[in-house]
Amino acid sequence: xxxxxxxxxxxxxxxxxxxxxxxxxxxxINDAIDRGAACIIANHGEYSVKTIITDDTRTxxxxxxxxxxxxxxxxxxxxxxxxxxxKTVTGDLIYQLLNNLNMKTAYIGTNGFYLxxxxxxxxxxxxxxxxxxxxxxxxxxxxxxxxxxxTSSRAIEQRHIxxxxxxxxIFTNFIAHQRKDKEDYLNTKIELFKxxxxxxxxxxxxxxxxxxxxxxxxxxxxxxxxxxxxxxLRKINSNYNYTxxxxxKNTIKMPLIxxxxxxxxxxxxxxxxxxxxDSEEIISATLSMHPIDGRFExxxxxxxxxxIDYAYDIDTINNVIKETKKIAQGKIITLIxxxxxxxxxxxxxxxxxxxxxxxFAIFTSDxxxxxxxxxxxxxxxxxxxxxxxxxISSRKEAIKKGINMLENKDILLILGKGHEDYQVIxxxxxxxxxxxEVMKIIK
Numbered sequence: 338x339x340x341x342x343x344x345x346x347x348x349x350x351x352x353x354x355x356x357x358x359x360x361x362x363x364x365x366i367n368d369a370i371d372r373g374a375a376c377i378i379a380n381h382g383e384y385s386v387k388t389i390i391t392d393d394t395r396t397x398x399x400x401x402x403x404x405x406x407x408x409x410x411x412x413x414x415x416x417x418x419x420x421x422x423x424k425t426v427t428g429d430l431i432y433q434l435l436n437n438l439n440m441k442t443a444y445i446g447t448n449g450f451y452l453x454x455x456x457x458x459x460x461x462x463x464x465x466x467x468x469x470x471x472x473x474x475x476x477x478x479x480x481x482x483x484x485x486x487x488t489s490s491r492a493i494e495q496r497h498i499x500x501x502x503x504x505x506x507i508f509t510n511f512i513a514h515q516r517k518d519k520e521d522y523l524n525t526k527i528e529l530f531k532x533x534x535x536x537x538x539x540x541x542x543x544x545x546x547x548x549x550x551x552x553x554x555x556x557x558x559x560x561x562x563x564x565x566x567x568x569x570l571r572k573i574n575s576n577y578n579y580t581x582x583x584x585x586k587n588t589i590k591m592p593l594i595x596x597x598x599x600x601x602x603x604x605x606x607x608x609x610x611x612x613x614x615d616s617e618e619i620i621s622a623t624l625s626m627h628p629i630d631g632r633f634e635x636x637x638x639x640x641x642x643x644x645i646d647y648a649y650d651i652d653t654i655n656n657v658i659k660e661t662k663k664i665a666q667g668k669i670i671t672l673i674x675x676x677x678x679x680x681x682x683x684x685x686x687x688x689x690x691x692x693x694x695x696x697f698a699i700f701t702s703d704x705x706x707x708x709x710x711x712x713x714x715x716x717x718x719x720x721x722x723x724x725x726x727x728x729i730s731s732r733k734e735a736i737k738k739g740i741n742m743l744e745n746k747d748i749l750l751i752l753g754k755g756h757e758d759y760q761v762i763x764x765x766x767x768x769x770x771x772x773x774e775v776m777k778i779i780k
Contacts, residue, residue: 339401340369341467348373353394354380355465358495362394395466399500402470409477415501416485416608418446419529419551420509420542422653423601424487425462427509429629430598430605431485437622438614443476445469446487447647448630448756452476463492466499483612490525503533505611506556507540507604511547512652527551540607542600544570559611561603568607570599575664577635577642587616591623594642595633595660631755633657634772638779641667641743645771647755649676649703651686654752658694667746668696672739673753674703674732675713677761688717695750697742698726701735703753704761732760736774751775 339351343365346352352369354362354377366377366384376387380394391397403410416431418424425447432444432451444451447462450472460468463486476484488498506529513519530539533556541548544562552558560566561584573588574581580591582599584606591602602623609619628634636643648657654673661669671691675684691698700717702710710730718728729735739749751771754760760769 339398340374341398341465343369343372343374346372346374349375351376351378353378353398355394355398355467356380357465395496395499399466399496402466403500406470406474409474412477413473413481414483414504414612415473416483416505416507417488417498417501417503417529417532418485418507418509418604419488419490419493419526420507421512422656423509423597424489425647426598426629426632427507427601427604428485428487429632430601430626431608433626434605434609434619434622435483435612437625438609438618440483440612441479441481442483442485443472443479443481444485444487445472446485452481453479461489461492462487463489463497465495465497466501469497469501488529490522493525493528498529498532501532503529503537505538505540505608506530506533507608508545508548508551509542509601509604510545511550523547523550527553530556538611540604540611542604544600559607561607562600568603570603572596572599577637577664577666587620589620589623592626593628593633594635594644594664596663597656597660598633630772631757633660634755636772636775636779638740638743640745641747641749643740643743643749643751643775643779645751645755645775647753647757649673649753650680651683651690654687654690655694657750657752658691661748661750662694665746665748667744667748669694669748669750670697670699670739670742671695671750671752672699672701672735673717673750674701674705675717675753676704677706677708677710677713681716684713684716685720688719688721692721692723692726696725699735699739700726700728701732702730702760703732704757706761707763732769732771733774736771737778740775740778 340346341355346369352374377384378389428444428446435442450457450459513522530551530553539556539558541551541560542562543560543566561568568585571583575596631647634645646657648654700714714728754771758770759766
């Protein structure tokens with residue numbers, strides 16, 4: 338068997354030395370041989386067992402896996418999603434919708450590997466090609482008809498999806514005003530749309546100013562969002578229980594809140610249409626959808642609302658607060674922290690953004706790692722002009738305080754951790770999930 342992890346090598350296996358961002362497989366060749374590897378595939382070197390030298394082991398691997406799985410891949414449709422934000426929500430919505438329509442579908446993304454109603458952990462939002470094929474094969478063996486793949490720019494850049502061909506690719510949006518590598522970042526995302534099969538479809542958010550870059554001439558391009566697109570969107574009503582809007586000629590009542598979810602849902606709807614479902618079926622299946630874990634996840638509490646979201650950087654925090662303002666009927670209380678040993682220069686900017694755009698702010702911990710929690714919070718609050726905030730180091734106590742502050746029609750935004758089920762303190766990963774803490778308090 339071909340292995341890329343020397344720790345998994347068994348006698349008679351072939352070990353292929355991959356070069357990654359942080360590790361080089363060539364450093365583990367001797368370990369693989371000690372474990373019984375009968376053949377080595379590498380970029381360079383001479384070894385005591387049969388050796389194949391190739392210019393690029395990653396290309397060798399992707400070609401090998403593609404050839405090995407050629408027949409099996411014909412059994413499924415591969416759906417890729419690219420964009421700065423919205424990938425996880427869009428993927429989750431497609432997964433829900435297609436399974437509600439009795440079309441067995443798997444999903445690989447930030448929240449893990451979704452299969453048969455269960456979620457399994459993965460090494461990253463877009464695992465490396467070897468792990469990807471393992472997950473794809475598992476889905477095929479369980480009779481899945483579609484596999485949705487969240488494709489991060491980092492994964493594309495690191496060639497995690499090299500050799501794959503997609504039946505459908507989705508562009509959600511492009512946000513890069515804080516990046517110095519804007520052009521490279523854009524070109525990396527476009528790569529997914531060069532990997533669409535002949536006759537395949539690109540579903541493109543036309544409201545995004547960069548949409549034309551993703552409309553490659555060789556693809557069947559379908560546009561949504563603007564009034565002049567194939568699937569125009571128009572909001573009717575958005576409240577604490579649902580979002581109602583028109584998509585093309587159809588009225589949709591979606592049991593998810595947040596007007597921006599109209600755009601994520603539109604991509605899911607169009608995907609279902611491409612897969613030959615009619616509008617009535619799709620609209621009916623939509624009624625059984627539910628909020629996504631840690632992505633504008635809403636929990637009703639008395640006549641108020643608690644929203645849990647993964648937003649942790651300036652762009653996503655700003656977007657979530659903006660969306661919340663569109664439905665808010667009372668005060669907005671925002672709870673947030675900043676990760677330890679990460680982006681210290683952004684902490685005061687995040688603190689200012691939250692304070693100035695919320696009625697009240699609660700600053701707390703979020704994976705402090707080896708930093709002191711109070712030092713991190715002080716970095717967030719040092720430049721604030723308003724006094725509409727408190728600092729509580731314990732995230733558990735901060736959540737409790739936020740809930741106790743809720744009055745008529747208020748919204749508590751709990752930002753930063755989303756779906757995460759741990760808190761990193763020092764070297765320890767301690768069990769902690771915002772949703773679970775909320776439910777302990779309100780029940």
